[in-house]
Amino acid sequence: MTLHRRSFLATGAASLTLAAPMLRAQGKPRVVVVGGGAGGATAARYIAKDSEGAIDVTLIEPSRTYYTCFFSNLYLGGFRELESLAHGYGTLAAEHGINVVHDWATGVDRDARTVALAGGGSVPYDRLILSPGIDFVDGSxxxxxxxxxxxxxxxxxxxxxxxxxxxxxxxxxxxxxxxxxxxxxxxxxxxxxxxxxxxxxxxxxxxxxxxxxxxxxxxxxxxxxxxxxxxxxxxxxxxxxxxxxxxxxxxxxxxxxxxxxxxxxxxxxxxxxxxIPAQKAGRICSEAGLTEGDWAPVNAADMSSKMDEAVHILGDASAQGDMPKSGFSANSQAKVCAMAVRGALTGSRVFPARFNNTCWSLISGEDGVKVGAAYEATDEKIASTEGFISQTGEDPATRKATYEESLGWYRAITEDMFG
Incomplete structure (x- = not known):
């Protein structure tokens, strides 16, 4: 599978022309996103961009600079500088009108539909998207x-x-x-x-x-x-x-x-x-009562929580089925979720969920390998429909092309996340 920027940006059928927004009588519907990584930043950007101002979007993320965990190993190996992994939220605010709040989300009141902030006060929502990543299992x-x-x-x-x-x-x-x-x-x-x-x-x-x-x-x-x-x-x-x-x-x-x-x-x-300890969903998921065991179960069609249809959970924190916990997966799930949330709040068309993932790895020099799959939503889970993996014994030209493909993906996904 060769990944091109255009096909990558279209994953999840997220770039759609929307019908005229159907605003509620009391004002714009409100979406709050917790976590500004591959899932959260993507979801916030696509909802704000594709709703064309019809939805009020708030992104809560404590860090002003986000460092991607994906590709951080290449910094350890001497192939990248740390600064190349650093990304800010200015474009999301300036170009897409997202209210970016740099604070910790400390709790969720699902009855009142509010998110509490460490700095005081709370943010109301009509739909909440949680993409908090991982925490570690104590004593593992x-x-x-x-x-x-x-x-x-x-x-x-x-x-x-x-x-x-x-x-x-x-x-x-x-x-x-x-x-x-x-x-x-x-x-x-x-x-x-x-x-x-x-x-x-x-x-x-x-x-x-x-x-x-x-x-x-x-x-x-x-x-x-x-x-x-x-x-x-x-x-x-x-x-x-x-x-x-x-x-x-x-x-x-x-x-x-x-x-x-x-x-x-x-x-x-x-x-x-x-x-590297055993892992679990980011703490806010369990504090909101949205986990079973260590992870947060979701419905495959829209990434909504199985405990609360007004909350959606993306990426590493979710228990969704066959997809691995990866940046590509979170980004793909975010596009499906964004489409579903826009549909629920504005009446725009929602297409059947489709997901993709590829994980690249660098072994040495330009010796790159990959594994990936395509997925669809079933009633039970996100299910794999087809997959691929690099083969042992591949020639150096193939491995080099795989590595170069990964570099193109990194540029594309970070643009997709942050604009």
Whole structure:
């Protein structure tokens, strides 16, 4: 599958000519979006743009600068600068009339239909879209908590954590040891930990070639496993060791004070420890009573909550079926959701939901691989209809083209999110 900018921007049938808006007697309908990432920023932009002012849109996001988690591994590998991952919200406000509120959303009153802000006061809504991303499951890695993230960073929320992890890798002693504690399923960006290992190996190969990388992985298998393992053998032979559950990785704990990792009784002294804990929906989803277990179940046709039809939940936080938790997925879901919300509030036409996802990974240099699928909405879930994946043994030209395709996608999705 070759992704072109025009076809990408049309994903989700979001660019539609709308019928004349049918405004309520009391004024414009109000949409509040919580979270300014791939799901939230996209939904806010498409609702504001395509309703042509018929809907009042407020985006609540605490950060003035958003750093994409996708492509942050390339910064670790030396292929991008951190500034290239940074995006602001000025265009959403200036060109699309979105009211951007830089504050924390601390709670939802679903009866009153208001969102409380940390800075005081609340914002009313007719439809609420939650796209808060992930939080971490307390105690999922014994010995690690958020109080240890400055010693053993997770770097699974991009920005300062990403900078910290890179600085730690750069400061490793010659022949030092990097340990990653990988997360259990499901989690944000299934290939992400293994692309990260590849990118750190790429840096170490050039700057610290006798260093070692150990992965403590509780999963029996992982996304693009054959592709990554082929690439590791080709580019980083002898540097990377993965320990799976068969060898005790399901029983892993850490000690931040001593910088050690205990894998089923074997204690490893490490110079850098990257702990990626088990994950759950962003906290506001559970505080609003919209989760079952760790995630928020939604209806596939419009991403509405199964607990409250006036609330829609996008991206990583949602339990929607077959789609992986990725930036592409969140962006695709946001377009479907935006179309449905506009239809509900203005009477515009709503087309059947269609979704797409592709996850690219860089293994070394221009050695890029990908996996993806197309999806449709069923009564039970978002269901995969067809898929594709890079093949082992591909020639360098194919891998280079895949990498270049990923660069084009990054430019397209960030424009789609932020204007």
């Amino acid at each position: 890695v014994p010995g690690w908590g958020l109080e240890h993230q400055d010693v053993m960073p997770h770097a699974y929320k991009a920005g300062t954590q990403t900078e910290l992890l890179k600085a730690q890798v750069m400061a490793m002693p010659e022949g030092g040891t990097f340990v990653m504690v990988a997360p259990p399923n499901p989690y944000r960006c299934p290939p992400g930990p293994y692309e990260r290992v590849s990118m750190i190996a790429n840096y170490l190969k050039a700057n610290n070639p006798t260093a070692k990388i150990i992965i403590a992985d509780p999963k029996e298998k992982f996304s693009k496993q054959a592709l990554f393992e082929e690439g590791w053998q080709k580019h980083y032979s002898g540097m990377i060791e993965r320990i799976g559950p068969d060898f005790g990785a399901g029983n892993t704990s850490v000690d931040a004070a001593s910088m050690t990792v205990d894998i089923d009784g074997e204690v490893i002294e490490a110079d850098v420890v990257n702990v």
